[in-house]
Amino acid sequence: MSYIARAYGGAILVGGLAPVVGAFIVQRRQALIGDGLGHLAFAGAAGAALLSVSPLPLTLGITVAGAVLLEWLQRFARARADVALSVIYYAGIAAGVVMLSATQSYASSALTLLFGSLLTITASDLLLIAAVLGGAALVTLAGYRTFFLMVLDEKAAAVAGVPVGPTATLLTALAASVVVAGIRAVGVLLIAALLVIPAAAAQRVARSFKASLLLGSAFGASGGIAGVWLAIRLDWPPGATIVLLAIVLYLAMVVAIPIWSRVGGRRHSAQ
Amino acid sequence: MSDRPVVSCDQVSFSYGGEPVLDGVSLEIATGEFVAITGPNGGGKSTLFELMLGLLRPSGGSIELLGVPPRRLRQRWRVGYVPQRPYSAVDFxxxxxxxxxxxRWARLGPLRFPGTPDKKAVSNAMEMTGISDLVKERVGELSGGQQQRVHLARALASEPDLIFLDEPMTGVDLRARIHFKDVLAGLCSEHDKTVVLIAHEYGPLADLVNRLIVLAGAIKFDGPPPRHEEDSHHHHGLGSEHLSLWDESEALYSARDDLPAKREEP
Structure with missing residues (x-):
């Protein structure tokens, strides 16, 4: 498999599967959580570089543990959501910089972690991304009803028997897995965008939640393909190009849909 | 139908961070009753509601919901709940x-596919609440009154024995209130459901409420609500739907020593 095919494969996997988890994250008003978790993943990957061990287990472990800590801070220590997220965010970046500075290849390691490197992705990277993201998407779909009830109304969900605390923690842990799996492709700084933006764009137009899941995946995957194609032609960094395209798509949904419904409404009233 | 109460509170107390909110609350709710809980802000209405639903644990005393402590109730579908202002965001x-x-999922669990009885229950719930023509609409784009009926239909889809409504008349216009009252009237008369609600105002529900509980840290009154035909001279010509249930209860009962502090058993 050529490096270009692997880049397309990585972009499709991350773009197509991240919004499955992202759809619920967006509806829980946690759009920035991926950013905080991304910075924790940065610390995990820097720690792995320092210890010269395989990055995935350590990064995944630290990020999921951080996701559990985040929920604990909010639910049991009664910290405000923005304060809890800030604690996680800055802990990740500070610990990451300290550990990375102790390694010999500080600058190049930091750049790869921050912005990803889709064009240098290996076949084993691709397999790991597929396993972690596929697993996260499957768990999300298996728990679809539980997650849907929770995002619809937490109190009503609790009355219906949903264990809201553990469900919220599981969702945050799934977001952490997506972030870790996507870092190799688009980097710590941008992975959260692919978790949230295609899902948010889909939710502007889809009429049902199930349709929004499908459309979010379609937006993410097609943005990934178009982003890699454009990046190769323009010699732009692929991760950033994919995210820029996702943002253009989101803005198009924000601007185009109200105009479309106004025109449709005018036509309707003219009939 | 069993004579056992559907909700039973025995000497229930609750405190938030050492501050007592409820003290010595005892009551029983029987099948088919339409109970309104009212009282001043901070009087413990929402707390009692959450205790009865098992969302909070009492600091003292005991509660039973359908014969078991609320947190141990396995058949969660037997309880319907409509939260206060259950309005979905436009982008939902x-x-x-x-x-x-x-x-219906409380009955089906996380994975079981809905069968014909489940689909029928969902369609009946939509019919009962008058939203059958809205099935394909995005819920966030509906009016407040319509969304409220959607959430009542959601609560009814599991075919519960009792329904808890948290401030159902807040934030909806009079027409929506009357429509909502008609739906609840149908539920009580045709389906023998038990309804427990928190309310600041009777609104059009005045005719349906057959038991009023006034709560201000403890039960201040528990009995049939006042009838407006008899007391209308107190209200300077205002329609009963505009009266604050708490103010009215306070005016009618708190200054009168001869009224029972607790509901008299028949």
């Missing part, structure tokens, strides 16, 4: 059908 991408069907 779910159809009315999806939201109402979700009410």
């Amino acid at each position: 991408p779910a159809t009315v059908a999806e939201v109402v069907s979700a009410g």
